[in-house]
Amino acid sequence: MILEGKRVLITGGSSGIGFAIARAMLAKGARVAITGRNSERLAQAVRDLRGNGLPVTGxxxxxxxxxxxxxxxxxxxxxxxGLDVLVNNAGGVRAGRLEKTTEVEIRTMVEVDLVAPILLTQAALPHLRATGDGLVVNVTSGIALIGAPFYATYAAVKAGLARFGEALRRELKGEGVRVLTLYPGATDTPMMQSSKAGPELGFTREPPEAVANALIEGIQASSFEVIRGGEARAKMIAANRDDPGAVDERFLTMKSALEEAVSGHSAL
Structure with missing residues (x-):
């Protein structure tokens, strides 16, 4: 897909990966609308994006x-x-032991990370179909590919969103609407600020701009998915498929440290 002139809606576009995607798409000549819950943060994001006279609406x-x-x-x-591209990026997380996660936190993750993008996509489909060259981008997580301890609900909803995208891609094949799934790894965003997990636990953070640029490349190449994490992530995905018990043992060696590092990770 050529993004020049495309009309794009990005949820959760006022910061982090969503903001970086908005900036990258604007640089390609797209026209963009971003959503956000926080009025001040949204207004600042719009001001920043409009700094070069770019067409963006909050x-x-x-x-x-x-x-x-x-x-x-x-x-x-x-x-x-009209609408050519929908980017389902808005999301939330609460890490920690399942027993210590409240029902409200669990339901919030289900609603924000899974139900909302499904229903918004459903509502947007007639408009995307009308273009004859529509695109849905679902922003999931590397944890959707490799379930990590203390992220049970988050892994469930992000994996659900990934499989939703895969099934919908096949449902819409030949009908003028494509679906792409983005799997970011640990990214240096406000959503990650309350997590203390670092490279020693496998959480090497990359800038959101790198994720956004990879997504743009994937869109231009008509890719089905974009997975961040490079060779290390690819090896772990293979290990998780071929010898999941070994991955279990690897997580066991770091479990105590990981639980302590992510117990306060909350962005809902």
């Missing part, structure tokens, strides 16, 4: 609610005159 909305999804889609279509 929509304050919570896409975990029906009203927020409707407002996001309606405003984007009104301003952009």
């Amino acid at each position: 929509v304050q909305a919570d896409v975990a609610t029906p009203e927020g999804r409707s407002q996001s889609l309606d405003k984007a279509i009104e301003v952009l005159g």
Whole structure:
């Protein structure tokens, strides 16, 4: 897909990976609308993106609610005159032992990370079909590929979103709408600020710009998926498939340190 002139809606676009994707798409000539829950952060993001006179619109909305999804889609279509690309990026996380995770936290992750992108995609599909060259991008996580201890619910919802995208891609094949799944690894974003897990535990953080640039390359190449983490991630995915017990043992050696490092990781 050539992004020049494309009309793009990015949820959770006021910071982190979403903001970096917005900037990268604007640089390719796309017209962009971003959503965010925090009005001040959203306004600052729009100011930053407009710094070079780029065409971007901010929509304050919570896409975990029906009203927020409707407002996001309606405003984007009104301003952009249609929709070519939907980027389901908004998400939240609460790490820690399952027994210590509250029902509210679990339900919030399910609603924000899985239900919201499914329902927003459903609502956006008629508009994406109308272009004849539509695209849905689902931002999941490397944890969707390799389940990590203390991220049980987050792994579940992100893996669910990944399989949703795979099934929808096949459902829509030949109908003018493609689906791409993005699997970021640990990324230096506000969502990761409360996590103390570092490279010694396998959480080597890369800048969000690197993730966004890889996504742009994937879109231009009509890829099905973009997986971050390089050769090390590829080897671990293979090991998790061929000898999952060995991966279990590897996590066991770091389990105590990992639990301590991520017990406060919360961004909901």
